[in-house]
Amino acid sequence: MPYLILDRDGVINEDSDAFIKCPEEWIPIPGSLEAIARLTERGYRVVVLTNQSGLARGLLDEETLRCIHAKMIAAVEAVGGRIEAIFHCPHGPEDSCECRKPKSGLFRAFAERYSVDLAGIPAIGDSFRDLQAAKAVGASPILVETGKGRRTLAHHPDLDIPVFANLYEAAQHILYCHA
Numbered sequence: 001m002p003y004l005i006l007d008r009d010g011v012i013n014e015d016s017d018a019f020i021k022c023p024e025e026w027i028p029i030p031g032s033l034e035a036i037a038r039l040t041e042r043g044y045r046v047v048v049l050t051n052q053s054g055l056a057r058g059l060l061d062e063e064t065l066r067c068i069h070a071k072m073i074a075a076v077e078a079v080g081g082r083i084e085a086i087f088h089c090p091h092g093p094e095d096s097c098e099c100r101k102p103k104s105g106l107f108r109a110f111a112e113r114y115s116v117d118l119a120g121i122p123a124i125g126d127s128f129r130d131l132q133a134a135k136a137v138g139a140s141p142i143l144v145e146t147g148k149g150r151r152t153l154a155h156h157p158d159l160d161i162p163v164f165a166n167l168y169e170a171a172q173h174i175l176y177c178h179a
């Protein structure tokens with residue numbers, strides 16, 4: 001079964017500089033749920049790896065994050081998709097942890113738990129640090145222009161990786177061009 005790695009904020013749901021602090025603030029990007037559903041139908045196992053420094057900043061707690069993820073999982077399942085697992089980093093930039101992207105601890109935790117070889121696994125993100133973390137473990141980074149994606153592209157115009165308008169377009173590419 002092929003795996004596919006997704007960042008959360010700015011890829012699946014609308015990003016916010018004020019953080020996603022409660023289920024009400026979790027708003028799917030148009031087409032993202034359907035993209036996950038198409039990937040699921042075609043046998044992809046979708047795993048979400050997400051920095052959630054709002055926890056370290058005291059903007060939400062683990063229980064609220066669980067509720068946000070329950071909403072996300074339900075929204076995905078409502079259209080026929082499935083999220084296999086979610087790994088999050090609860091730390092802030094000052095915590096010097098190994099899991100906050102651009103560090104690759106979330107990728108390694110996933111690989112270990114699921115006994116997966118990360119080499120070549122598509123990893124879709126909107127921030128440069130998503131791409132760095134993916135690259136560091138040999139996954140195949142893909143940039144979407146939603147969320148911080150356009151900013152990422154403007155700051156790194158020479159990125160030598162695939163870029164798509166959004167998750168739906170990226171999924172179409174993976175499903176039909178990425179045998």
Ligand SMILES: [Mg+2]
Nearest residue numbers: 007009010126
């Ligand atoms: Mg993001």
Ligand SMILES: [Zn+2]
Nearest residue numbers: 089097099100
């Ligand atoms: Zn961390």
